[in-house]
Amino acid sequence: MAPEFLAGNCLRLLNSGAEYFPALLAAIGEAESEVHLESYIFEDDETGRAVAAALAAAARRGVVVRVLVDGFGAPDFAEQHQPALLAAGVQAMVYRPEIARFRLRRHRLRRLHRKLAMIDGRVAFVGGINVIDDFNSPYQSSPRYDYAVRVEGPLLVPIQRALRRLWEVVLWARLNRRYRLTRLVEASGAACGEQTAAFLLRDSIRHRRDIELAYLEAIRSARDEIVLANAYFLPGRRFRRALRAAAGRGVRVTILLQGLVEYRLLHYATQALYGNLLAAGIRIFEYQRSFLHAKVAVIDRHWATVGSSNIDPFSLLLAREANVVVRDRGFADELERSLAAAMSDGAIELPVDSWQRKPWYSRLLRRASYSLLRMLVGISGYGRR
Template identity: 65%
Template structure:
């Protein structure tokens, strides 16, 4: 069943931190009732310090502030920021902090990969952007290229409710007691625009395949074109078959992937898929201008998604993720124009035979990487996974 589209919203597309963080900081400084913020990474850099200062200012003026950071992605958060935040009255927690004692066990790899914020139940942010400066990367990878969306309207209530519930779950896991937010659930915000969108999550209970199924439904109904920009791309069988079937029926399929990666093993594994994809008529590009971290897609100029979920087994079948799925031509066309600009200014198109001409050690490295990633996925993913 397609995700429920909620009408009456105003959606603002934000490209990378240069557009996202000024909007987020302004919203934090305008808060008068409550703030919920979730992030996978919370870096001790100029952005992390600016966001923390805004959260402290809000708490000191009486705003209830709740921050949840992943225990692996934000493993330095307790030393870098927790004392400062707690002293100001911010309530902050780690999701699964026991990851420091790493063993290859499924529950420890179920990370909080979402990037969300809701302020006063009236304005929300969703996307792939962590609390980290775009330039907090090696010089050749700066700046990060990513997207988020500012949401205003009735959809905010659903996002707010979900984040409140997440806070209660993490609080129970950390303190081993039932924890309920004492304030009452605010009313649904009024309609402020004419855009429809759905808030789609992936968890390990009732929504294990919701993001995957949203992609599959849209790909299977595509008639003209599919444009995907995704940082970590290693699709399962059903996703791959859906893309191949779309290409066979004449849909133009373009995929923008990383040309500069912080996880070379996964990038090498992904490159083993290029030969068959190119042979099927799928166009593949690598973004070489800087570090691609986006997780977005546009289909037929009417359907779009922006969120935290990569198209790999760990995001689609293990981590907690959140995507916005938008049924609005104006938004889809705006996002497509931005990705087209990235294709034109910073991407290189992959050509058939390019990797076959490489020396055999390079080819062997890629196949070995693919085998290792698939082995790791098979060891830790649920036995009833839905994409194999």
């Protein structure tokens, strides 16, 4: 479906958990009627406990609080957080709970990867930040690098619609009548600013390629500059061709990727693409300061996106994702300056010949990783592109 751009929004870019969680906790603390939160991960650490405590406190003062987490990303939520939340009056559910963790079935790959929150129909949060401490990973001396957007204005309406629709789907699947949507507070959608934006989903029914097509349209129309930052980058042929074509017509293309090894197979598979991209004139930076978790882009300093969707088969073909696409020069400039600072202070640029300089066995390992990962996607039935 084509993006529906709505004018009159007030959007605030939030850089990593240091900016996101204070804003989220403040909004939950001020809630009067309704809080609705979705997260892929809901960790039992200092940040997770702080968010859980804020949600429980809101429920105890009479606010309707709904929480939906993913069964794979938050496998211990039912034991670590759900009992206390339920006791406080929070409506908490798990999307596709992991029952047989060691059985590979196709539907297990369809995860809830969105990170959304809506408070009183007046403010929402969209981005890539899970409910987890920025220093949760071992041996980390700097915080995890990610983004979210605080939203007010007409864009609240489609965000609220998406939250409620998935809640109802999960209720129906679980035959749960206790948590039916009641005491609803409708998002007013009144204009409060001057920024134009669209809310994009990816699911397996009506919005299968909405996020990917938005990226491709923007890349194909780029005239000056493309800056992408992505934690897990394994684009299909169509996406790679669009990037190479942009570079070929003189567009400056820069990609910021994960430098630290988090998931070894995916990390090596991504590096198998470097030679082809570098040869096309695309600059590649690897972020080394901490774990990169961002999924953002800026094109021609007026188009920007922030959200949960990686540019890999799992996000673009399998998971439920949510991104905000913004057409606003001020927002795009702010995001681009932030990315430029991250590349300057925490990343290294790869030389054009870095792929050729690798030993033959290192190149073979990365090509084998790429082939194996694509084969696994193909076996799942989603690798036809």
